[in-house]
Amino acid sequence: MKVRGHRVELPEINAALERHPMVRQAASALKPLPSGENGLCAYLVAEEGSTPTTAELRRFLAQSLPVYMIPSLFVALPALPLTPNGKLDRAALPDLDAAARLPAGGTRDAPRPGMEARIARIWCDCLGLTECSREQTFFELGGTSLLLTRVQKALEATCRRRSPSPPSSNTRA
Incomplete structure (x- = not known):
């Protein structure tokens, strides 16, 4: 997919996020941001007892991804939504709710x-x-x-x- 003229691979973003020690699972998607424009959003399930901040995740991702592939928003979920076949259900990823966003740090x-x-x-x-x-x-x-x-x-x-x-x-x- 393309985001602002750049080719973006969502699985690459997910894999990079899942390498973070406080992230158990991750899924990224192109979603309408609160600003009204479309942007990359990362949904993640944190490891038990962990709450990574947005700043920590951005610094971590900047070590392996170009800046245009770093999500604009990070949202914490208790679990990623799955289809009956056990695959990620992108359509069921929730709308962006300010209360669910990770703390900025x-x-x-x-x-x-x-x-x-x-x-x-x-x-x-x-x-x-x-x-x-x-x-x-x-x-x-x-x-x-x-x-x-x-x-x-x-x-x-x-x-x-x-x-x-x-x-x-x-x-x-």
């Missing part, structure tokens, strides 16, 4: 009042999130380069001035 420092809080609100609106930490980057939260244009337009409207280019991927809320 890192600290949970709230954005400071003022401009930082306004930027965080814009990020949350564009990404379909209820909150974000000031320690997380836009991409760690599931953002894409395409969504940066939406963020840029919202920032221009909020600040009432035109920005020369989208915010950097390293910019934090």
Whole structure:
């Protein structure tokens, strides 16, 4: 399948995820993201007593996969849905629910009042999130380069001035 012009092999993503010591099973799929665009989503069953964070999984996957094959969202499930034949039932993979997403990892420092809080609100609106930490980057939260244009337009409207280019991927809320 192709995602944003790149050929993506879902079994390769699943195999990479299942090499993580805290992941028992994994399945990836192209799903509508809360932002409205389609993106890669990883569903996983964690090992007993483990809860890997999104940040941990992204760092782990970055060692073996190109950036365009790293899922935007990670969702924890008690078990992967199976067909009567015991194969993965992709159609039964649940819709993306914010409550089921894995924790992002890192600290949970709230954005400071003022401009930082306004930027965080814009990020949350564009990404379909209820909150974000000031320690997380836009991409760690599931953002894409395409969504940066939406963020840029919202920032221009909020600040009432035109920005020369989208915010950097390293910019934090």
